[in-house]
Amino acid sequence: MKELFERYQNGTLNLEDLDESYWEKTDKKEATRASSGKILNKLKDLFPMMVGGSADLGPSNKTYMNGAGDFTVEDRSGRNLHFGVREIGMGGICNGLALHGLRPYAGTFFVFSDYAKPMVRLASLMQLPVIYVYSHDSIGVGEDGPTHQPVEHLASYRSIPNITVFRPADQTETAAGWAVAMASEKTPTALILTRQNVDQIAETSKEAMKGGYILSDSEKETPDAILIASGSEVKPCMDAKKLLREQRVDVRVVSMPSIELFERQPEDYKNAVLPRNVKARVVVEASKDFGWGRYVGLDGAILGMESFGASAPGSELFDIYGFKAEPIAATVNEVIARCS
Numbered sequence: 001m002k003e004l005f006e007r008y009q010n011g012t013l014n015l016e017d018l019d020e021s022y023w024e025k026t027d028k029k030e031a032t033r034a035s036s037g038k039i040l041n042k043l044k045d046l047f048p049m050m051v052g053g054s055a056d057l058g059p060s061n062k063t064y065m066n067g068a069g070d071f072t073v074e075d076r077s078g079r080n081l082h083f084g085v086r087e088i089g090m091g092g093i094c095n096g097l098a099l100h101g102l103r104p105y106a107g108t109f110f111v112f113s114d115y116a117k118p119m120v121r122l123a124s125l126m127q128l129p130v131i132y133v134y135s136h137d138s139i140g141v142g143e144d145g146p147t148h149q150p151v152e153h154l155a156s157y158r159s160i161p162n163i164t165v166f167r168p169a170d171q172t173e174t175a176a177g178w179a180v181a182m183a184s185e186k187t188p189t190a191l192i193l194t195r196q197n198v199d200q201i202a203e204t205s206k207e208a209m210k211g212g213y214i215l216s217d218s219e220k221e222t223p224d225a226i227l228i229a230s231g232s233e234v235k236p237c238m239d240a241k242k243l244l245r246e247q248r249v250d251v252r253v254v255s256m257p258s259i260e261l262f263e264r265q266p267e268d269y270k271n272a273v274l275p276r277n278v279k280a281r282v283v284v285e286a287s288k289d290f291g292w293g294r295y296v297g298l299d300g301a302i303l304g305m306e307s308f309g310a311s312a313p314g315s316e317l318f319d320i321y322g323f324k325a326e327p328i329a330a331t332v333n334e335v336i337a338r339c340s
Contacts, residue, residue, distance in 0.1 A: 008049040009101040010025065012129075013182035017046060022179075029197040032231070033135040035171040036193050037062025039178045040105075040133075044068060044079070047182065051097060052105035052131070053081035053114075055090050060195075061107035061135045066275055068208070074128050082250065091119025091130075098128040107133035110192060111141075111150040113157070120188065124162040127186035133193065137167065138234060138286040139321065140196040142314030149309035155290035158259060166258045166279055167192040168208065169234035170200045173257050176208035180261065191229065196314045199235045206254065211261025212273055216241055216253040223252040225280035225332050229294055230256050233284045236318075239325035244332060253277075253333060259291070280334050280339040286323050298338045301331050 020040060023204075044050050044065045051071070054063045058080075069078030083090035087108055094104040101279055108116065113134050123130045139149045157165045164187055166177035174193070181189035207213035216238060218224065227237040234255050241253050254273055256262060262270065274281070275332065281300035283292045289304035296302055310317060318324060323330075 003114055004048070010213040012185055013047075013179060015179060015183060018179065023175055024170060024201055024339075025170075027200060027206075029199055030171060031194045031197050032168050032170065032174045033062050033193040033195060035168075035174040036178065037064070037174060039175050041066050043178060043182060045168065047103055049102045050105070051081060051102050052080045052094070052107070052109035053083055053090075054133075055083050055087045055112065057108055057135075058082070060109075061133055063107035063133050065103065071120075087115035088119055091116040091123070094130045095119055095123050095126065095128055095173050098123070098130050099126075103129070103131070105131035105133055107135070109148065109150075110134035110153055111136065113150070113153060114188075120157075120163070120190075121160060121283055123188040127162065129181070129184040129186065130188045131181045132188065132190040135193045136195045137192045137231060138194070139199050139292060139309040139317040140194055140286070140314035142196070142312060142317055145311035146308040151163050151286070151307075151309055152288045153306040154192065154285070154287045158291050162187055164189045164258055164260045165192060166261070168257050169229075169231055170198055172200075172204040172206075173208040173255065176206055177257065180209050180258070184222040194232050196232065198285060201235060201238060203238075208255065208257050209261065209273065210265055210269070211258040212254055212256040212264070214252060214273055215255040218250040218252045222248045222275070223278055224249050225251045225282065225336055226254060226274060226278055227251055227282050227284065227328070228254045228256050228274075229284040231285070233286055233323055236324050236328055237284055240328035240332065243325050243329045247329070247333070249332065249336065275297045280336045282328070282330070282335055284323065284328055286318070286321065299335065301335050303328060303331055315340050
């Protein structure tokens with residue numbers, strides 16, 4: 001019992017405890033919310049102090065721990081919490097659980113994260129490693145309409161001091177995000193996950209834990225341009241790289257799931273990923289562009305959202321707003337011309 005209690009009180013992840021099965025990648029398209037649910041159910045067996053749930057959206061957030069039971073008036077041993085539709089209450093409860101030594105997580109749609117914001121801010125201020133599982137992360141929500149498309153929320157959450165915002169591109173990067181969250185001792189983590197299925201990208205790796213890394217490099221020692229993206233926009237950037245190669249333009253693609261983690265890296269690493277002598281840079285993210293300016297400077301461009309989106313199938317919205325290979329490639333060529 002003493003050993004178990006100490007595990008509860010010191011329940012951070014030692015990355016060496018993760019075997020290769022943790023990093024196994026499916027070959028099928030899959031929403032990162034679905035990947036997250038699978039990873040959560042791997043981690044729950046390693047960490048008996050994990051407790052959590054969702055604000056009445058568990059089946060959609062994929063935040064249910066299979067076989068872990070439900071916490072109820074009759075059964076206090078269950079690890080799945082049913083918070084009800086009260087995000088601020090959910091956040092406050094998770095802060096209390098973290099103060100008690102447990103490792104709590106809380107889930108809802110990303111657009112509803114505003115309701116939880118005061119408690120998220122307190123977790124950051126109090127240095128509590130609470131984990132927030134936010135699904136339905138972008139205009140990919142589609143038919144739910146602009147009210148459910150959190151185009152400004154990434155910028156808002158990134159502006160909070162002492163929080164790690166992590167928007168993965170596929171299953172491997174989702175696993176990396178959970179590893180970062182479970183290894184954290186004093187910083188909460190927000191995992192920002194897709195509703196729509198995304199392709200598995202062969203090049204993604206554990207390097208995602210550094211926040212930003214070279215996903216696909218140029219053949220030239222100095223790339224003609226650098227493409228930077230997070231989440232579901234990483235794959236279109238990889239497609240744009242192929243298209244640009246046909247046009248004899250050689251670019252580097254950088255996956256940036258977490259600006260906060262990238263900024264914590266040594267300067268030589270950051271400069272190796274984003275060399276200062278390459279001014280032609282394009283950021284691609286289906287969100288407001290606020291906060292990305294530091295990476296593109298005065299010469300680069302940001303392909304983001306300038307509106308609240310629209311009501312249409314998510315795949316159509318990505319076409320409408322230019323998050324596909326052709327408009328990305330065209331933007332790169334415009335930036336290269338400007339920097340010449």
